[in-house]
Amino acid sequence: MKKAPxxxxxxxxxxxxxxxxxxxxxxxxxxxxxxxxxxxxPLRPTRASRLEHLAYQLTA
Known part of the structure; x- marks a missing residue:
């Protein structure tokens, strides 16, 4: 909410x-x-960690 004007x-x-x-x-x-x-x-999409990105790349 810091981005609220x-x-x-x-x-x-x-x-x-x-x-x-x-x-x-x-x-x-x-x-x-x-x-x-x-x-x-959701207020904003949740972020994926670097480990999740790496696991996705290894399984693809």
Whole structure:
């Protein structure tokens, strides 16, 4: 979720506003994750390790 725009830098000054912004971002990310879980669609494809690539090449 680091690639979400604006997640790394706060838009506002002052701790109460920044905390509220972080709470909104966390809620939004959790809703996105719940939707992906309920629809059985992964957020992104899983990566295969180098060992898996090597095993695939040796069996092909």
């Amino acid at each position: 604006g997640i790394r830098q706060a838009r506002y000054r002052g701790m109460p506003k920044v905390r509220l912004q972080h709470a909104f971002f966390a809620t939004a990310i959790n809703v996105i994750r719940l939707d992906a879980h309920w629809t059985d669609s």
